[in-house]
Structure formats: C-alpha cells, structure tokens
Amino acid sequence: MARFVLALIVFVVFTTYSLGIVADEGALAVLDLLRGGWSQQVFIDLFIACGFVTLWVLPDAKKHGISPWPFIVALPLVGSISTLAYLVLREWKRMRVPPLVNA
Numbered sequence: 001m002a003r004f005v006l007a008l009i010v011f012v013v014f015t016t017y018s019l020g021i022v023a024d025e026g027a028l029a030v031l032d033l034l035r036g037g038w039s040q041q042v043f044i045d046l047f048i049a050c051g052f053v054t055l056w057v058l059p060d061a062k063k064h065g066i067s068p069w070p071f072i073v074a075l076p077l078v079g080s081i082s083t084l085a086y087l088v089l090r091e092w093k094r095m096r097v098p099p100l101v102n103a
Contacts, residue, residue: 001095003091003094004088004091004092004094004095007084007087007088007090007091008088008091010084011081011084011085011087011088014080014081014084015081015084018078018081046079050075050076050079053075053083054072054075057071057072057083057086058072060090061086061090064090064093064094065093066086066089066090066093068086071083071085071086
C-alpha cells in the first residue's frame with residue numbers, strides 16, 4: 001500500500017507541475033533543450049533512461065498482466081509521467097491481484 005501511495009503522490013505532483021509548465025511556456029518550449037551542451041546532455045540522458053524503462057516495462061507488465069503499449073507509446077511524448085502512471089497501475093493491481101507466475 002505504501003508503494004502505491006508514494007507512486008500516486010509523485011505521479012500527481014509531477015504531472016501537475018508539468019502541466020503548469022506547459023500552460024506557462026507551451027509544449028514546444030521543450031525544444032529549447034537542444035540549444036546548449038548541458039541541455040543536450042540532459043536530453044540525451046533522458047532519452048537513454050526512457051530506453052531502459054522500456055526494457056524494464058515490457059517483461060514487468062507481462063508479469064503483472066498489464067498491457068505495456070499505452071505506456072511505451074506515451075513515454076516519448078510525456079516522459080516520466082508515463083512511467084509514473086504505469087507504476088501507479090502496477091501497484092494498484094499488485095494490491096488486488098497476485099502477479100502471474102511463469103508468464
């Protein structure tokens with residue numbers, strides 16, 4: 001239950017913060033990240049992290065009986081919000097249904 005609550009809190013807070021940034025600066029302002037060296041480094045680092053998240057979500061979702069595709073498709077569009085949404089759903093399901101064995 002604690003992991004579900006933590007995932008839900010981080011999801012709600014970060015999503016609210018992100019929506020505020022989009023409302024203030026616009027969705028395309030993220031392209032400004034490609035201008036400087038450090039900004040490019042952070043952008044590339046996040047791209048690599050998204051790749052590793054995808055490699056983790058695929059087998060983990062199967063293990064928990066969740067379709068990974070909505071989260072993987074959303075990942076390049078909304079970043080960590082997609083991963084946090086997956087974690088919220090995963091923990092919610094874990095509280096209600098035991099994971100599939102040998103899936």
